[in-house]
């Protein structure tokens with residue numbers, strides 16, 4: 001775990017705990033033993049701490065989280081490093097995160113590799129640094145920068161770290177040799193300790209502005225607020241008083257539901273890629289893909305693939321539509337340059353890998369073709385028929401459909417085993433979620449290829465089975481309908497949106513619908529009208545809005561009014577909703593935020609349980625990932641299935657029964673929910689990682 005490499009009067013202490021040098025118990029013990037030995041060894045004049053492999057250390061060992069801490073504790077190890085009578089230099093490479101950063105803060109000097117980065121990302125797990133980070137960082141870089149870094153959890157690269165005073169040098173050549181030389185130059189000098197420094201004075205305006213920004217960005221999360229308190233402590237009190245406060249905060253947060261939820265999300269993101277039945281199946285190597293349809297989705301999908309290094313052939317139905325699509329792609333790239341995300345050279349290189357075409361045969365040289373044409377089965381079937389004739393039998397063909405039946409589409413293709421759903425979310429080059437829809441005949445190799453592509457695109461890829469709306473849109477359709485039911489019982493759109501935003505959703509469902517455009521829902525309603533079960537509860541309000549030209553933000557009005565982009569409540573909508581509600585003859589009453597939240601969440605959870613029971617989603621964590629990464633569900637609540645466990649399934653079951661009794665067969669209680677609640681089990685018991 002810890003190797004010692006003497007070099008003259010300097011000994012380099014190497015942390016070696018693959019894959020990311022997590023500060024597990026054995027590493028902590030090894031570090032402590034080594035420092036104590038080197039401190040008393042008269043042959044040693046200075047010490048360098050470095051990491052083996054690709055990274056210094058990526059932080060704590062997450063498998064130890066939430067369990068009783070094992071000795072020695074990291075803060076004690078770090079205190080011992082700082083107390084060393086000899087100078088200690090830390091050589092950061094790869095990433096120095098969390099404990100890796102805190103070890104460095106206890107050193108006399110810090111040097112970083114040019115491509116190294118450093119940060120305190122604990123806030124992302126609902127935690128705070130617990131090994132001196134919140135007390136030493138303000139002393140090193142000042143309170144304003146420290147608060148920004150601790151509350152955002154962002155990583156900084158070498159250049160920024162140097163500019164902020166977080167490191168003393170960037171290695172010009174060999175990091176370890178330069179770290180040893182730096183350590184040599186310090187021999188004989190009493191080590192300067194960060195914890196003994198005063199916190200530098202800061203501009204009060206800058207401090208207030210940073211505090212205000214942290215509060216605003218917290219949006220319901222408690223950990224960023226703890227960062228403010230801890231940096232305040234560092235400013236007001238000596239290190240010895242601040243450190244126990246930091247430690248107490250760390251343990252409080254570790255036991256908090258928010259951190260539990262965020263750690264669940266962290267584990268879920270890793271677990272989701274593990275699909276046992278695909279073990280040993282190699283994905284196909286694909287470097288050139290085709291996209292058909294360069295509308296909202298197709299243009300974003302093309303950009304997502306170009307960004308990930310693929311060659312992309314983009315096909316449209318006509319020259320005019322192709323030009324409009326290329327304008328969209330160019331627009332997205334120009335925006336990226338303007339915002340500083342990429343530079344001009346990168347933009348040109350990415351665009352150089354794009355080939356526009358109106359000819360289907362131009363797609364024959366690609367390994368995968370994704371269709372993103374109109375959401376219309378006849379259009380899709382016609383296209384698939386032509387693709388089947390024009391493309392080699394092995395070309396993988398994917399659809400980006402939101403709701404349509406993949407089995408019907410597969411029937412239109414020769415070799416349906418190469419057919420798969422790749423359901424991107426808008427905007428496709430930004431949104432992290434990718435639903436990979438597996439049809440009955442989809443080959444395992446094709447599924448494995450879909451997952452490999454998701455990984456290369458840096459998306460969170462979740463496998464779903466075929467049903468109306470797959471995982472995300474199926475849940476969405478149910479809980480959105482439930483929101484509309486409440487409109488018939490006395491609630492107003494703005495009350496429902498406010499309740500769900502207070503729960504932590506990025507946006508309420510009516511505001512989201514205005515953003516996406518109500519015409520999408522309207523078109524779908526018209527399509528489904530002929531087959532709708534008349535016994536099923538249905539709210540026709542969207543039809544009324546669209547008939548009045550209220551298509552949402554793009555029309556300046558939908559469920560709300562949009563004056564200069566700002567959403568405003570419209571009395572006309574209130575009147576329309578009230579009149580419709582009265583016409584149903586249902587009893588009218590007012591709704592509390594808690595009641596709205598409970599009804600929406602329970603609907604989501606019940607449908608999630610059905611999806612699990614049907615095998616559409618493999619594990620509860622798949623559903624949690626979909627809702628958090630595609631539908632604005634707050635990550636600090638851990639997704640609906642995790643939230644259900646935290647709330648208690650008995651309570652969810654009781655509410656689900658009330659909903660089923662009122663709203664009919666479509667809302668029947670899921671068998672799985674009944675079984676789990678009845679046997680005192682949880683959804684988490686179905687997640688391999690949490691068994």
Ligand code: NAD
Pocket residue numbers: 292293294295296297298315316317321325371372373374375376379383400401402403423424425426
């Ligand atoms: P869109 O109307 O913006 O774009 C569709 C494009 O397909 C148009 O540019 C059109 O010219 C082109 N097209 C139509 N028929 C074609 C053909 N035969 N050959 C080549 N090009 C053709 O639609 P969109 O919003 O991008 O949606 C595309 C698909 O993605 C749909 O299946 C939709 O359900 C799905 N989807 C949409 C969203 C979303 O938020 N908009 C999200 C996920 C999935």
